[in-house]
Amino acid sequence: MSKVVKCGLIQCSNPLNDETKPVAEIQKAMLDKHMPFIESAAKQGVKILGLQEIFNGPYFCPSQDTRWYDAAEPVPGPMVETMSAIAKKHEMVMVVPVYEREMAGVFYNTAAVIDADGSYLGKHRKNHIPQVTGFWEKFYFRPGNLGYQVFDTAVGRIGVYICYERHFPEGWRALGLAGAKIVFNPSATSRGLSEYLWKLEQTSAAVANEYFVGTINRVGIEPLGDDDFYGQSYFADPRGQIIGGTASDSQEEVLIRDLEMDLLEEVRHQWQFYRDRRPDSYSSLVEP
Amino acid sequence: MSKVVKCGLIQCSNPLNDETKPVAEIQKAMLDKHMPFIESAAKQGVKILGLQEIFNGPYFCPSQDTRWYDAAEPVPGPMVETMSAIAKKHEMVMVVPVYEREMAGVFYNTAAVIDADGSYLGKHRKNHIPQVTGFWEKFYFRPGNLGYQVFDTAVGRIGVYICYERHFPEGWRALGLAGAKIVFNPSATSRGLSEYLWKLEQTSAAVANEYFVGTINRVGIEPLGDDDFYGQSYFADPRGQIIGGTASDSQEEVLIRDLEMDLLEEVRHQWQFYRDRRPDSYSSLVEP
Numbered sequence: 001m002s003k004v005v006k007c008g009l010i011q012c013s014n015p016l017n018d019e020t021k022p023v024a025e026i027q028k029a030m031l032d033k034h035m036p037f038i039e040s041a042a043k044q045g046v047k048i049l050g051l052q053e054i055f056n057g058p059y060f061c062p063s064q065d066t067r068w069y070d071a072a073e074p075v076p077g078p079m080v081e082t083m084s085a086i087a088k089k090h091e092m093v094m095v096v097p098v099y100e101r102e103m104a105g106v107f108y109n110t111a112a113v114i115d116a117d118g119s120y121l122g123k124h125r126k127n128h129i130p131q132v133t134g135f136w137e138k139f140y141f142r143p144g145n146l147g148y149q150v151f152d153t154a155v156g157r158i159g160v161y162i163c164y165e166r167h168f169p170e171g172w173r174a175l176g177l178a179g180a181k182i183v184f185n186p187s188a189t190s191r192g193l194s195e196y197l198w199k200l201e202q203t204s205a206a207v208a209n210e211y212f213v214g215t216i217n218r219v220g221i222e223p224l225g226d227d228d229f230y231g232q233s234y235f236a237d238p239r240g241q242i243i244g245g246t247a248s249d250s251q252e253e254v255l256i257r258d259l260e261m262d263l264l265e266e267v268r269h270q271w272q273f274y275r276d277r278r279p280d281s282y283s284s285l286v287e288p
Numbered sequence: 289m290s291k292v293v294k295c296g297l298i299q300c301s302n303p304l305n306d307e308t309k310p311v312a313e314i315q316k317a318m319l320d321k322h323m324p325f326i327e328s329a330a331k332q333g334v335k336i337l338g339l340q341e342i343f344n345g346p347y348f349c350p351s352q353d354t355r356w357y358d359a360a361e362p363v364p365g366p367m368v369e370t371m372s373a374i375a376k377k378h379e380m381v382m383v384v385p386v387y388e389r390e391m392a393g394v395f396y397n398t399a400a401v402i403d404a405d406g407s408y409l410g411k412h413r414k415n416h417i418p419q420v421t422g423f424w425e426k427f428y429f430r431p432g433n434l435g436y437q438v439f440d441t442a443v444g445r446i447g448v449y450i451c452y453e454r455h456f457p458e459g460w461r462a463l464g465l466a467g468a469k470i471v472f473n474p475s476a477t478s479r480g481l482s483e484y485l486w487k488l489e490q491t492s493a494a495v496a497n498e499y500f501v502g503t504i505n506r507v508g509i510e511p512l513g514d515d516d517f518y519g520q521s522y523f524a525d526p527r528g529q530i531i532g533g534t535a536s537d538s539q540e541e542v543l544i545r546d547l548e549m550d551l552l553e554e555v556r557h558q559w560q561f562y563r564d565r566r567p568d569s570y571s572s573l574v575e576p
Contacts, residue, residue, distance in 0.1 A: 127566045127569050128564050128565070128566060129564065130560070130564060131560070131564075132558065132559065132560060143566065144569075147569055147572075148569070148572070164564070167495075167496060167559065167561055168496070168561065168564075168565060168566075169457030169458075169460075169461060169496050170457075170458075170461070170565070170566075170569075170570045170573060171566075171569070171570075172457075173457060173458070173573055174569075174570065174572045174573060177572050177573070177575075178572065196527065196528070197495060197528065200488070200491060200492050200495065200528055201492055201495065201496070203488060204488050204489055204492035207455075207485060207488065207489065208455060208456070208457050208489070239484065240484070240485065240488055270420065271420065271455065272418070272419070272420060273455055273456065276416050276417060276418060276419075276452070276456075277416070277456060277458070278415045278416060278431065278456075278458075278459075279573060279574045279575055279576055280574075280576065281415050281432075281435055281436070281458075281459070281462075282458045282459075282462065282573055282574050283574055284435075284436070284462050284465050284466065285458060285461055285462060285465070285567065285570055285573055285574065286567045286568075286570050286571055286573065286574055287465075287567055288567055288568070
């Protein structure tokens with residue numbers, strides 16, 4: 001891995017903002033909305049670009065409506081193919097979260113990882129699914145069944161951990177044990193629910209596991225649940241510091257930061273958390 | 289558990305501050321130093337009182353010197369007996385961290401838990417042992433072998449997690465799974481090493497596990513390692529908020545806070561982290 005890796009995160013709003021429109025029309029508008037930001041990131045030399053949770057859809061989970069099942073597609077599938085061409089053109093690794101359909105009635109909240117040559121490396125399926133007021137995700141997503149994989153990209157080993165999963169220290173740790181150096185956390189989370197935790201949990205995960213975290217949240221009000229998505233995407237370093245501040249809390253933005261990868265080894269030599277763990281004492285964590 | 293539990297933490301300095309003195313003399317001075325603070329806590333109605341790591345010793349781990357082995361004693365033993373009488377007198381639960389001797393050459397970094405009637409409930413032995421510059425703990429302490437026990441005191445179920453352990457999310461979680469409502473974290477940690485993490489890790493542990501945390505750090509400069517212990521003991525609530533601010537960063541103090549125990553259920557109903565964990569997917573955490 002090169003010593004400095006330029007990374008980007010895109011936070012977008014829903015341009016149509018009318019959930020009565022056909023699903024395909026919304027998805028096309030969301031994709032179109034992202035394209036100038038993706039081009040901008042590439043032009044600025046970004047080597048790994050992370051997109052927001054189900055980047056090409058509205059956040060439909062304030063409802064529990066089967067019409068949104070139509071937003072799902074295979075992974076790999078059409079959207080991965082579209083993004084693979086873009087990744088290859090710009091020689092840029094991409095983390096592409098979409099709504100995945102495995103077969104009729106079986107859907108996942110997924111993120112595909114595409115390498116800098118456009119090849120599909122694999123996917124993470126969200127393992128932790130909320131069902132709290134306005135975030136009725138258990139209606140839409142089967143819990144993930146692929147564990148906590150890491151992906152050896154052209155610029156290093158990365159992992160993905162989606163939205164609500166950030167509240168669970170276990171998955172962060174599993175990604176660290178698997179050797180992730182940067183973990184991307186695509187999210188859709190709104191004011192009133194989680195904002196007071198946004199800068200606490202991902203920074204502390206970066207500290208506990210001694211890697212970088214890139215966390216992405218959409219922006220803007222979406223009428224389906226009156227959610228006000230508060231953006232503030234950021235990168236945290238292994239000391240838990242937010243690198244160069246967060247993105248806006250209300251504006252669309254591509255946030256670009258240089259990650260000084262030497263810091264990872266420096267911090268791991270200082271603290272030695274991986275040496276001093278006690279896996280022999282953690283058995284209650286895996287009890288059903 | 290009553291709805292409000294008044295809890296206290298004592299942060300002290302080493303009154304002799306001369307590590308060449310006989311071990312027993314230092315220990316007596318440390319105990320004497322604590323007594324007025326313990327009396328003050330009791331007088332103010334504290335129901336659970338937490339003391340700092342190896343409360344009656346200097347922090348001797350900047351050295352690696354067998355003379356400090358003499359600071360160890362059985363648990364239960366003389367110090368537990370002394371404190372049991374105090375706990376009974378004041379009807380106050382006490383968390384009493386001492387250097388434990390099990391047999392010749394076998395020592396632990398331990399905390400005894402004493403109930404409000406003076407009975408000894410059990411102990412936690414520090415499971416995670418650092419060995420980093422100036423904190424040569426592997427020389428002094430065998431890693432704990434009692435797991436993550438909880439203690440049903442007169443005012444509710446509590447756990448203990450000692451100092452460096454706070455960097456490890458797994459033990460915090462194990463205590464949560466075992467039903468701890470308050471976790472005490474006696475520490476000895478100094479400026480330059482960990483201060484930038486002090487308000488991040490314990491608050492995030494309180495959030496992830498949805499319980500209260502009381503974290504204690506000694507104060508003052510100790511000459512053995514020129515450590516400047518930065519105090520700032522505090523209680524965090526299950527939303528990760530520090531209750532009423534921290535204690536001083538340089539003065540001795542008994543910090544007393546009311547813990548509103550209803551908040552624990554309120555937060556757990558809102559977030560449902562224990563429902564949505566995926567123990568079936570955490571197997572890598574327990575691999576040797």
